[in-house]
């Protein structure tokens with residue numbers, strides 16, 4: 425069994441103010457014409473409640489970009505998965521390479537955050553990806569396999585995002601056949617660990633997805649959607665990417 429539908433998720437990173445609601449409204453309007461694809465926007469935490477209220481009853485889901493592993497506690501500045509859920513989120517990105525790089529998150533941290541997301545009833549979108557150096561050294565498959573083994577929780581309710589670190593925000597992308605190769609490896613490992621449920625897990629591609637390259641990247645084998653950064657900030661571009669699944 426394949427995943428229910430492809431998913432296009434926008435990762436706004438540290439961009440967006442209350443006044444950005446117009447982009448969301450355009451995305452909500454545009455998503456009505458795209459019934460074959462699930463659409464999600466992951467704004468900064470400050471906007472999750474406002475965006476969730478605006479998107480209620482629409483085809484657009486709202487997600488967080490990170491969460492703490494614990495429900496609550498003395499963790500100044502952190503936000504729990506339960507808080508995101510309470511604010512209206514349906515999903516949470518965990519283990520993004522920027523979190524791994526700038527916040528020292530390890531595979532073990534990412535796994536506890538993914539489990540927190542599941543505990544709160546959110547869909548964790550778990551990110552993995554190799555650096556340029558690792559790819560050039562022929563280590564891509566080993567790196568991804570290790571990240572999957574260390575970052576994935578025991579229950580198969582999550583999505584994986586394959587995001588080569590060197591492709592993020594760089595305008596460079598792997599060739600579609602390289603994407604298919606890594607996604608194939610991810611699918612094999614999901615099957616091995618979760619059996620048939622592993623077939624239903626969405627495997628998203630992320631890293632410099634644009635309207636110009638979306639079709640060739642998203643039609644590669646075992647690609648079930650995209651995690652889009654820069655191009656998700658403009659409703660028109662984001663919708664053009666989602667329209668690959670028209």
Ligand code: PGA
Pocket residue numbers: 435587591592593594630631632633651652653654655
């Ligand atoms: P990008 O970012 O689309 O701007 O490369 C993707 C991501 O980091 O999720």
